[in-house]
Amino acid sequence: MLAPGFEWFVAWRHLRDQQGTRRRILWTGLAIMALGAAALVADRVLHNAHPHGRLYYTFDVVVQNLALGGTIGLVLGFLVALVGVLVASFTVFTAISMFGVFLGTAAPILALSVMSGFEADLKGKIRATKADIVVTAAQDRSFIGWEAIEGKVLQHAGVRGVMAYLESEVIVKHISNPAGMGIVLRGIQPDQATRVLDLGKTLREGDVRFLVHPEEIPREPLGFGLDDSPPAPPGDSADKRPRGAGILLGEELFAHTLRVYLGSQVDVACPMCGVGPSGPIPKLRTFRVAGHFYTGMYEFDSKLAYVSLAEAQRFLGTPGEITGLEIRLDRPEEASALAATMASELGPSYEVRSWEELNRGLFMALRLEKIAMFVVLTFIALVASFSIISNLIMMVTEKGREVAIHKSMGASDGGILRVFVVEGLYIGLVGLALGLTVGIGGCLLLSRVGLPLDPDVYYIQRLPVVMRASEILSVAAAALGLCCLATVYPAFLASRLHPVDGLRYE
Numbered sequence: 001m002l003a004p005g006f007e008w009f010v011a012w013r014h015l016r017d018q019q020g021t022r023r024r025i026l027w028t029g030l031a032i033m034a035l036g037a038a039a040l041v042a043d044r045v046l047h048n049a050h051p052h053g054r055l056y057y058t059f060d061v062v063v064q065n066l067a068l069g070g071t072i073g074l075v076l077g078f079l080v081a082l083v084g085v086l087v088a089s090f091t092v093f094t095a096i097s098m099f100g101v102f103l104g105t106a107a108p109i110l111a112l113s114v115m116s117g118f119e120a121d122l123k124g125k126i127r128a129t130k131a132d133i134v135v136t137a138a139q140d141r142s143f144i145g146w147e148a149i150e151g152k153v154l155q156h157a158g159v160r161g162v163m164a165y166l167e168s169e170v171i172v173k174h175i176s177n178p179a180g181m182g183i184v185l186r187g188i189q190p191d192q193a194t195r196v197l198d199l200g201k202t203l204r205e206g207d208v209r210f211l212v213h214p215e216e217i218p219r220e221p222l223g224f225g226l227d228d229s230p231p232a233p234p235g236d237s238a239d240k241r242p243r244g245a246g247i248l249l250g251e252e253l254f255a256h257t258l259r260v261y262l263g264s265q266v267d268v269a270c271p272m273c274g275v276g277p278s279g280p281i282p283k284l285r286t287f288r289v290a291g292h293f294y295t296g297m298y299e300f301d302s303k304l305a306y307v308s309l310a311e312a313q314r315f316l317g318t319p320g321e322i323t324g325l326e327i328r329l330d331r332p333e334e335a336s337a338l339a340a341t342m343a344s345e346l347g348p349s350y351e352v353r354s355w356e357e358l359n360r361g362l363f364m365a366l367r368l369e370k371i372a373m374f375v376v377l378t379f380i381a382l383v384a385s386f387s388i389i390s391n392l393i394m395m396v397t398e399k400g401r402e403v404a405i406h407k408s409m410g411a412s413d414g415g416i417l418r419v420f421v422v423e424g425l426y427i428g429l430v431g432l433a434l435g436l437t438v439g440i441g442g443c444l445l446l447s448r449v450g451l452p453l454d455p456d457v458y459y460i461q462r463l464p465v466v467m468r469a470s471e472i473l474s475v476a477a478a479a480l481g482l483c484c485l486a487t488v489y490p491a492f493l494a495s496r497l498h499p500v501d502g503l504r505y506e
Contacts, residue, residue, distance in 0.1 A: 007415065011422040014395060015094045026084025029077045036073020043067045082434070093391040098431040100384025101479055105435025106442070108377040108475045109467075112370060113443045116471065117464030119366050125297045126359060128198035129304065131163070131326030132335040134358065135342070136351050143322050152345065153327055156338060160328045161195035163188060166312045167323045171269040172305065174258040181257055183303050185268065187312020187322075196328040199293060199306070204251060205262055206291015211308040214246040217290050220263035245311040246290030250301035254292035257302065264289045268305075273317050285315050298459055374474070381479040384431070385486035388424055392490030396420065396497070403497050413495040420491035421484075428483025432476060439475075443467050 043066035082102070086095035135153065137143040150162050166187035173180035190211045194200040199208055210217050244265060254260060265286050273283040287307065295301055313319050329335055335354035343352040356363060396403070403416055443465050451463040 007418045007422050010419050011426055014399060014419075014423055015090050015426055023084065023088050025087055026081055029079070029081025029084050031077070032073055032080055033077030036070045036075075036077055039066045039070030039073060043070060093387070093394065094427060097384055097387045097391050097427045098434070100387055101381060101428055101431025101483060102434040102438070104378065104381025104384050104482075105432055105475055105479045106439040107380060108374060109435070109439030109472055110442050111373050111377055112471045112475070113439075113465050113467045114446075114463060115366070115370050115373060116466040116468055117447075119363075119370075120466045121296070121460065121464045122362075122366070125295050125300075127332065127355060128202055128295050129297070129300050130355055130358065131196050132329045132332050132355050133327040133339050133342070134324050134353055134355075135327065135346070136324035136353075138349055138351050141349075143324060144320055146322050146325060149346065149350070150325060153325065153342065156342070158330045158334060158338065160330050161192055162328075163192035163196040163326045164309060164322045165189075165324060165326055166309055166316065166318065166321070168270065168273075168312075168316050171271070172253070172258065172266055173269070174260055174264065174266045176259045177257060180267075180269065181253075183253065183305050185312065186304065186306050187309040187316075188306050189309050193306075196326050199248075202293040202295050203248075203291050204294050206248065206289075208248070208291075210246040210290035211248065211306065211311075212246075214244060214288055214290065217246055217288050218263050220261050220265075220289075244286045244288040245307060247287035248290055248306040249292045250304045251292055251294040252298060252302035253305065254289070260289050262289055262291065268315070270316060273315070283315070283317070296459060374471075374478075378475075378478050378482075381482050385482040388427055388483060388486040389490060391427075392420055392423060392487060393493065395423070396490055396494045399494075400497060403494055407497075416497075417491045417495035420494045421487045424483055424487030424491075428480050431483075432479055435479065436472070436476060440467065440472070 046066070083095065083099055086098050089095075090098065135149060146164055150164070153159060153162050168185050169182060170185045171180045172183050172185075188197075188199075188211075190208045193208055206217075247266065247268070249258070249260070249266075258264075258266060260266060265288055268285055268287055270283045272280045293301075307315075309322070313321065329338065332355070336356055339352045339354040339357070343350070346352060406416065444467075446463060447465040447467075453460055453462055
């Protein structure tokens with residue numbers, strides 16, 4: 001019978017390198033890290049020396065790659081140095097197994113945290129343009145008399161604001177783009193828009209109140225459109241400012257598609273809004289650009305425009321009618337439950353859907369991607385578990401004499417089994433501790449320092465990182481579980497070894 005804690009002592013002695021003289025890999029890793037740090041320092045020095053001008057072509061190409069090469073050098077050097085520390089402290093095969101567990105823990109944490117960051121960024125951009133709950137009339141009926149429904153909605157606790165909106169597809173054009181482009185025109189209540197939507201935060205230029213006070217919209221710069229008339233002289237009561245209701249455009253629509261300015265005049269056409277003797281006829285109206293917003297989603301910034309609800313109803317020929325009610329909550333995570341409660345109160349005449357339900361397909365795809373990423377990266381830990389199996393099997397063969405001596409001194413099969421199980425736990429715990437430290441530390445470093453991205457390509461300024469305890473615990477549990485399973489077979493072999501077989505050739 002082994003004394004309590006003796007299994008841990010024997011397992012630690014088996015895994016440790018008794019000589020501890022292999023340090024070449026460690027010094028190699030430190031040298032690579034030093035080269036990477038030197039490249040980053042050189043990059044900053046050259047950029048500070050030439051903040052505005054460009055260097056010679058060949059030298060400029062080198063400078064552009066210094067930051068990338070320095071970052072790669074730091075990461076690669078750190079990994080090599082870590083392998084060197086493990087090899088210098090443990091046996092070679094034990095170090096390889098620990099490094100595999102480390103990669104199988106750190107890589108999933110970093111990958112899942114980045115994917116969670118993109119998911120959170122996407123949800124924030126959607127909620128900047130869409131409310132938490134949307135109430136519409138069922139079966140495409142006209143939504144009239146919505147004030148009573150608004151009163152019922154406001155009675156619920158947690159409702160921050162309610163806004164009626166009217167939505168339709170139209171065509172917008174400008175002299176810089178006479179062909180026109182199809183967009184979604186949304187009529188909103190400007191006094192509620194900043195409470196229900198994040199329109200006040202996403203506006204790059206202009207003001208929401210310009211939608212109801214178009215006379216306050218600044219003039220378009222001279223030489224950039226139709227508004228080239230000189231300003232009225234002081235004291236002149238006649239306002240020569242061009243007429244037209246205000247309209248807010250998305251950033252892509254404002255800057256790249258139409259190429260307009262604050263105060264520019266744009267023409268909005270509704271192909272099916274007018275009615276003539278022979279049927280529907282197009283309806284055209286001129287609006288003035290009251291500002292532009294940037295949500296960070298190309299779909300919204302290139303296809304969405306806002307006008308006041310009254311102007312939208314007048315232009316579309318739907319007086320008193322709306323498309324639906326948008327509701328903003330204090331706690332967006334309660335949207336699904338509150339939507340179900342409102343649906344039961346309002347009855348089958350109305351459809352009540354949360355923002356998660358409206359974007360169910362998108363969020364389901366993101367969830368499936370995260371699950372697939374977790375499964376694929378867990379294979380790293382699975383490969384490490386196979387190295388643990390081979391390492392322990394070789395250790396059983398190597399330590400056969402010691403196992404026989406322990407058994408001849410009275411050690412039980414269970415005690416021997418626990419020794420080799422503990423060896424696998426040592427490998428798993430050390431690798432897991434390193435993986436958690438590097439994974440969480442890397443996420444904190446990325447979230448604090450930030451990895452810049454090209455906004456023209458990714459439509460985001462820097463790499464988003466969001467750590468979630470449930471994902472980190474799942475990765476840790478999967479890695480440690482695979483390590484424990486890997487110890488079963490070698491430990492069983494060691495426990496079944498007979499003393500005579502271990503001492504036969506001694």
